[in-house]
Amino acid sequence: MAMSLSKKKSRLPKRAEAKQLGLIDLILPKFLFRLPFALLLLILIYLWSSSTTIISGNIVHVCVSSRKLTNLYCLSAGTQPNFELPIPLLNDSSTNEVAGLVHENPLENSIEKYRDEELKNAVKVIKEQLQEHRSWQSNKKQASCDGRGIYVYELPPKFNKDLVAQCGNMIPWMDFCKYFSNEALGEPIPEIGKCWYQTHQYSLEPIFHARVLKHPCRVYNENEAKLFYVPFYGGLDILRWHFKNVSNEIKDTSGLELLNWLESQRHWNRNSGKDHVFVLGKISWDFRRKNNSSWGTRLLELDQMQNPIKLLIERQPWHVNDIGIPHPTHFHPRTDDDIVSWQSKIMGSNRRNLVSFAGAARPDTPENIRSLLIKQCTSMDHNNTNCRFLDCSLGGCDQPESVINLFTASEFCLQPPGDSPTRKSVFDSLISGCIPVLFDPFTAYYQYPWHLPEDHEKYSVFIDQEEVRNMKVNVVERLMKVPLKEREDLRRYIVYELLPGLVYGDPSSELDKFQDAFSIAINSLLERVSRLE
Structure with missing residues (x-):
């Protein structure tokens, strides 16, 4: 892929x-x-x-x-479809033995460098928004449906089903149809194990839709609803135009027609869309086209779209109604036992690589630190036991099993920004028990308030990318200093505390002990709309 x-x-x-x-x-x-x-x-x-x-x-x-x-x-602006499967990050403050990682708290040190008031203010605003988002989290695993109905709009097919039907020519050089089988989970990957599929990174919209349709709180009478779900596949709508020479007017057509349709619905007007939610399977920038740009649509810039909640794989940090939720991974458990079995497997995995990086360089963007990380990784030794590099530009990441096998055999996974700050592989690495190493707080810390804890040291290591860029730190050498016990503590937290809430269960899943990523998002949405009155 x-x-x-x-x-x-x-x-x-x-x-x-x-x-x-x-x-x-x-x-x-x-x-x-x-x-x-x-x-x-x-x-x-x-x-x-x-x-x-x-x-x-x-x-x-x-x-x-x-x-x-x-x-x-x-x-x-947006990011081009990135079909590589790189890696995530991790670190915990449970011990204080690692010089330069925990004591110095490089993320906070980095923020302290912000001397410009407007930038300090921006970070403050972001943190306040995330605190508000976290306040909506429900402490209950299965919230009662009494007075908390979810209404699913039956949109005209052109806004969802017909978009999936265009899978054969969505991108000129690629057939997407195999990724939309099995209710958008894709084809099974038995080489990795049970419940693993060829899920595409832009499949969130149909996956979420399939789950909502089967949610126990779904109601068929609008008057009984508290939350209104709009199943518009905006990410697929925009994906089909990314590499075709069409006008901005054509790109905006579906979004404008959808809003015209919604404005004819009584309950849209009742709360000005505040109790409505959209799930968009691409990054926020793809829906925020600016003047003099031809990339993406301006859906999220429209006045009518300011009040609804938008769940995206990458949020725009200065918009409070943008909320980040996990990228879809390849693991879609059906039962609690499926999760427990995978947890046991990766906790017992032989992690023969200290560090690994799966990705590709960005030679035309010198400010990107990927090339420096690749150089540090490949120069460590000849047998690659300290750092293993999987070159996605040469097709090394075409098959998900290549990446997952690398992650399950690695202690740390380097996760520099790609074409945008977030990366799907952050979640691929987390569900593989590989401790992600982050270089930019926007990659995860300012993105996923419902699914990742505020204390980022519980699940990642942060190294300031400016230190890498200025050759002040060798990342591999620094990670070698992390004691074995701290690595084990980090991994336990990731595997047992985070992993179940980062995966999207099978549409027919029957999870009782665990909340998956979908359940966490829905329960938080229901908590939020219950406070509107």
Whole structure:
């Protein structure tokens, strides 16, 4: 399934960068507008001078960075489909023996470097939003359905079923149909084990839809509903246009027609869409097209879409109604025993590799640290016991079993940002018991409030990517210093505490002991809408 789609990248003029960035709307705090115009202009010039706009094929990545903001984050436009299956990360504060990892707390040190008030304010806003999201979490494994009905709209087929039917030509060079069999789980992978499937990373929408249809709280009378689910496959809608020469008007057609349809529904207007939820299987940027860009749609920029909750595999950190939920992995358990069996298997796995990295370099984006990590990994020794590199650009990640086998045999998995901050392989590594090593807080820490704990040291190791970029740290050597006991403690937390809640169960699953990723999301949504009145 791995496929390198990187193309020649070039630079845009600074004025075009600033125009596309939309920075004022995203991160400048309101108090800046009270400042004298000259001072405000100086601040904007400073930010623009450190922004980066990258064109990759038809993709425009508009990013903002600061001389003091070490973590780069793309603010608009989307990411090209990334078919490689890289790796995730992990670390725990249960022991204090590792010099430079726990005591220094590199993430907090990194944030302390933010001297620009607008950037510090942005991080503060993000954290406040995540706290609000976490407040919606239900403590009950199976919340009562009394007064908490879920209504599923029966949309015209063009908004979902007909999109799946276009699987044969969704992307010109690839047939997606095999990924949409078995209710979008894909074809089985018996080589890995029971309940493993060829699930595509963009299959979240039909997977979630199939589960909602069978939820015990589903109601067929709108008047009995508390939560309204809109099964629009917006990710598949946008995917079919990514690599075709069509106008922005065509790309926006489905979204506009959907909203026209919803506005004719009585319950949409009752709460201005606040009790409605959309599940979108691509990153937020793909639905937030900016001026002078041809990438993606502007669905999430429309006024009507500001009130509903949007569940995405990657949220836009400055929009409180964007909520990140896990990427689909290849493991879809049907019973509690399926989960327990897999937990037992990976806890007993022979982890002969200290570190591994599955991915591809980004040679045309020098600010990306992947090439540096690959160099550090491959230069350690000749037998690759310290670090194993699986090159996705050469087809090494085409089969999920290659990646999962690598992860289950590794202690740590390097997880640098790819075409966007988040990566599916973070979840692939976590469900394999491989401790993810993160380099950017936007990869996971600011994304998944319902499924990952606020204390990131419980499940990942964080190493500031600026230290890697400036050659101040050898990642493999630093990870060699992590004591065996700490690795074991981290792994136990990941496998026994996190893993069940990171996977999407089979549509016919009967989980009793565990909550999977779907159940956690639905229970949190029901808790949220119950507070609207």
